Amino acid sequence: MDERAQVDTDHEGGDENEVVARWFTRIEHWITIGIGAALIIVTLILLTGSVAGVADALKHWPETSGVFLIVDKLLFTLMLVEILHTVRQSITSDQIPIEPFLIVGLIASVRRILIVTVEVADKSKQADQLHFDQSMIELGVLGGLTLILILSIYLSRRSRKAAAA
Numbered sequence: 001m002d003e004r005a006q007v008d009t010d011h012e013g014g015d016e017n018e019v020v021a022r023w024f025t026r027i028e029h030w031i032t033i034g035i036g037a038a039l040i041i042v043t044l045i046l047l048t049g050s051v052a053g054v055a056d057a058l059k060h061w062p063e064t065s066g067v068f069l070i071v072d073k074l075l076f077t078l079m080l081v082e083i084l085h086t087v088r089q090s091i092t093s094d095q096i097p098i099e100p101f102l103i104v105g106l107i108a109s110v111r112r113i114l115i116v117t118v119e120v121a122d123k124s125k126q127a128d129q130l131h132f133d134q135s136m137i138e139l140g141v142l143g144g145l146t147l148i149l150i151l152s153i154y155l156s157r158r159s160r161k162a163a164a165a
Contacts, residue, residue: 017089029091036087039080046077068118075111079104099156113142 050073057066086100120135 031123032087033090036084036091039084039087043077043084046073046080050074050077061062066112072111072115075107075114079107079111082107099153102149102153102156106146106153109142109146109149113146116142 050070053066053070053073057063059072060066081099082104086096086104089100090096116135116138120132
């Protein structure tokens with residue numbers, strides 16, 4: 001086989017690979033759009049539930065357990081919005097940035113800190129010493145994780161500014 005025939009054969013295989021790559025890119029794009037649509041629907045459902053929870057909490061005003069449930073739902077909704085933001089960025093730029101995931105982790109750790117604090121402070125649970133000690137260890141770990149995530153977000157933004165300059 002001469003050199004010219006070899007080049008033509010390689011070129012044809014390259015075209016097929018490009019077609020397959022384009023199809024995979026399109027399929028990936030549509031799957032990402034589907035995930036985004038599903039996230040929008042779930043976020044709207046959670047937001048609607050939170051609004052209904054506010055109305056219910058106002059009816060039972062002296063009790064604070066309803067308020068903490070609403071805050072928990074709203075923080076989870078905020079996490080979904082950040083994930084949706086990441087999906088949108090993925091669609092428009094074909095890249096997945098790290099910062100939104102760090103923000104979701106930060107929101108999740110703050111959310112868990114609030115939940116553990118409410119569980120420990122709840123007088124009706126009469127927790128034993130072991131449960132209290134475990135909760136304090138969890139709060140310490142979550143506090144450390146929160147600081148690490150904040151530092152990571154700061155460093156991510158700082159390196160992005162340095163790269164842009």
